[in-house]
Amino acid sequence: MxxxxxxxxxxxxxxxxxxxxxxxxxxxxxxxxxxxxxxxxxxxxxxxxxxxxxxxxxxxxxxxxxxxxxxxxxxxxxxxxxxxxxxxxxxxxxxxxxxxxxxxxxxxxxxxxxxxxxxxxxxxxxxxxxxxxxxxxxxxxxxxxxxxxxxxxxxxxxxxxxxxxxxxxxxxxxxxxxxxxxxxxxxxxxxxxxxxxxxxxxxxxxxxxxxxxxxxxxxxxxxxxxxxxxxxxxxxxxxxGCDVETRYHCAVVEKDPEREGGRTLVLDGLRHSYVDVDDPEHLEFAYVQAIASVVDTAYPAGEPLDTYHLGAGGLSVPTYLEAVRPGSTSVVSEIDPGVVEVDRELLGVETGDHLRVRVEDARLGLRALDDDSRDLVVGDAFGGVSVPWHLTTREAVADIGRVLREDGLYTVNMVDHGELAFVRAAVHTLREEFTHVAVAAEPGAFEGAGGGNFVATAAGTPIDTAAWAERIAERGSGWRVVEGAELTEWIGEATTLTDDFAPVDQLLTPYPQRR
The missing domain is CATH 1.20.1250.20 (MFS general substrate transporter like domains)
Incomplete structure (x- = not known):
């Protein structure tokens, strides 16, 4: 070498x-x-x-x-x-x-x-x-x-x-x-x-x-x-551009120039909630009006309810229920502590025994509730424009059914556009667990002429859809309620969402405008 x-x-x-x-x-x-x-x-x-x-x-x-x-x-x-x-x-x-x-x-x-x-x-x-x-x-x-x-x-x-x-x-x-x-x-x-x-x-x-x-x-x-x-x-x-930068969102509270107490909660550029700090009975968004309307017609006026909410937003539904149904109790699961602080500090929502907000994942919060303990469950949780997938599955829906009383209701807000593949699958999944399901939305949404917010309501007892539609009309939103054979035809061949298979983001057709 x-x-x-x-x-x-x-x-x-x-x-x-x-x-x-x-x-x-x-x-x-x-x-x-x-x-x-x-x-x-x-x-x-x-x-x-x-x-x-x-x-x-x-x-x-x-x-x-x-x-x-x-x-x-x-x-x-x-x-x-x-x-x-x-x-x-x-x-x-x-x-x-x-x-x-x-x-x-x-x-x-x-x-x-x-x-x-x-x-x-x-x-x-x-x-x-x-x-x-x-x-x-x-x-x-x-x-x-x-x-x-x-x-x-x-x-x-x-x-x-x-x-x-x-x-x-x-x-x-x-x-x-x-x-x-x-x-x-x-x-x-x-x-x-x-x-x-x-x-x-x-x-x-x-x-x-x-x-x-x-x-x-x-x-x-x-x-x-x-x-x-x-x-x-x-x-x-x-x-x-944020009023508060939370763990999950850029949060902004916008004042309504046409209503002195009006405030809009904007998260990452999307309008999530509208709250009138002076009048909790004023409901601005059509989807919130639809949720309130189904509750108004399902239970006697003024009767207090025990409710559970998946997602806080601006807490507009719990504060509305407290105003029109004194003595109601609400438990809210909200994953973002910053949103809870915005509700308290910027929107003036007071929490206490009547309204308990827990910082937790809603699926875990749901699991912690007792059987037959709620008259009403409201779903309004969003990650961007999508409902978190694990809140849409058959297993999650079954858990909601577990906590509802015999005459209880589950009403959920969803957003979809285009082919509406996500919302059809979500409604189909509801029907796998609940005997009675109805959906409210703008009329054109059911004819394939657009999309937007859809409010689905599920129950083990019949839903008075005529009364629901009439109450929505009284509020002036013009939404239509669909059930039965018409709903079956609209759903078509949609798939069932499960914990093992729930491609929510892939099914969803996003829309760039604010919801």
């Missing part, structure tokens, strides 16, 4: 810089921190991107899939390109710029997305996708760069690569847990991204300064300072 031993042929030189680290200028601990931190940052950006985009493009399974797909594509490309680049350029010179550039993009993301969102949702998605893709790709490239720097002994290749892979995965887990359980519940998404951008910028400067010549450190610090200032200024200059 021309004078070279077998042992040295299998090794690369591992010179030491005198400080206990390889001559490459980076130690194992520093490399581990970089890999851990960059991997965590990718997951933070991915999760926060979902929240940032929701007000402009909605919160559906398809949108979640799109964002996750963009992130995974960026990760794959970043790993591949970073590995190739590590063999072409000096990794020690690339690490700082990778971190700093990704930080700059992350910090500017809130401002850019909100500016794009002022025009249309498609542009916001494009800008948001790019703002997610670029930093995710750049940050993923950090791992192959660090790997190249730490691979000073070919016989330890497996150890180094495996260790860094494990550290990167641990960083991703940490970023996911930190974001999902802590950050989004206490910090606005814009602050999360701007702060992360600043951290990445500063980390890039520190890494660059430690690995480059001293004469270039001042310039790096100056450029970073300008970038940090620009990111913060952009975030401040473009407000998020």
């Amino acid at each position: 021309s004078g070279q031993s077998a042992e040295t042929a299998g090794r690369a030189p591992a010179a030491d810089d005198g400080g206990g680290r390889p001559a490459t200028g980076i130690g194992a601990r520093t490399g581990a921190v970089l890999v851990f931190g960059s991997s965590a940052a990718v997951l933070v950006v991915e999760l926060v991107a979902l929240r940032l985009l929701a007000p402009y493009v909605g919160l559906t399974m398809e949108m979640n899939t799109t964002v996750i797909g963009i992130a995974l594509t960026a990760i794959a490309l970043g790993a591949w390109a970073g590995g190739r680049a590590a063999d072409v350029v000096a990794p020690r010179r690339a690490l700082g710029p990778l971190l700093a550039l990704s930080g700059l993009v992350v910090g500017l993301t809130p401002g850019l997305v909100r500016l794009a969102g002022l025009s249309e949702g498609a542009l916001a998605l494009l800008v948001g996708g790019l703002c997610l893709f670029l930093p995710a790709a750049l940050l993923t490239a950090v791992t192959p760069m660090v790997t190249k720097l730490l691979l000073v002994d070919l016989e330890a290749t497996g150890t180094v690569v495996g260790r860094l892979s494990g550290i990167g995965t641990a960083g991703g887990i940490a970023g996911t847990v930190l974001t999902g359980f802590v950050l989004v519940s206490v910090v606005p998404v814009s602050v999360i991204l701007i702060a992360l951008g600043v951290v990445l910028l500063l980390a890039g400067v520190l890494v660059d300064a430690s690995l480059r010549e001293r004469r270039r450190r001042g310039r790096s610090v100056l450029l970073a300072g300008v970038a940090v200032g620009g990111s913060v200024a952009a975030g401040v200059a473009v407000p998020d």
Whole structure:
């Protein structure tokens, strides 16, 4: 072997810089921190991107899939390109710029997305996708760069690569847990991204300064300072438009210019509830009028009811029932504590023994109720434009039937357009568990001339649909009630939704306008 031993042929030189680290200028601990931190940052950006985009493009399974797909594509490309680049350029010179550039993009993301969102949702998605893709790709490239720097002994290749892979995965887990359980519940998404951008910028400067010549450190610090200032200024200059940024929503309360006490609760750009703080009997939205009408005609006037509500919204139905049926009790399951605070602080809803709001998933809250304990169950829970799938299934409907008394009612608000595949399936599922089902909606919805809100009512005893329709007409909404053979024909060959198969987001035809 021309004078070279077998042992040295299998090794690369591992010179030491005198400080206990390889001559490459980076130690194992520093490399581990970089890999851990960059991997965590990718997951933070991915999760926060979902929240940032929701007000402009909605919160559906398809949108979640799109964002996750963009992130995974960026990760794959970043790993591949970073590995190739590590063999072409000096990794020690690339690490700082990778971190700093990704930080700059992350910090500017809130401002850019909100500016794009002022025009249309498609542009916001494009800008948001790019703002997610670029930093995710750049940050993923950090791992192959660090790997190249730490691979000073070919016989330890497996150890180094495996260790860094494990550290990167641990960083991703940490970023996911930190974001999902802590950050989004206490910090606005814009602050999360701007702060992360600043951290990445500063980390890039520190890494660059430690690995480059001293004469270039001042310039790096100056450029970073300008970038940090620009990111913060952009975030401040473009407000998020939220009165309250909750764990799940951007919440806005709009005043009605034509009614002094009128307030509209807007969540992620969708009008969810209308409340008159001076007159709880005033019901503005047609679907709420339909819900109130079926209750008005199903029970004697003024009779108190024990009710359960899946989703809070503006609590317009519970406050209406309290006003027209004194002594009624309502239990509400609402997953977003921020919405509950908005109801109390901005809409003036008073809770107590008569109205108990529990912060919990509605399916779990339903499971905790006693058998035959409710006269009325109201479903008005939405994630974006979709009813959460696990509240639409036959198993969920059966659980609702369990808690209703013999003459109890279940009435639920749903939204669909186009072919109405979702709402037909949901109504078909109701009929699998309840003997009597009727649906109210605008007349054109049943003839395929549009869509919108549908209020379905299910019961074990006959529903007085004529009285329901008459009461709706008295309120002036013009909705029609369908039951029996006509409803059967309208449902057609719809599928039954179950816990094992409920493609709600795929069946749903969204509509870009506010509901």
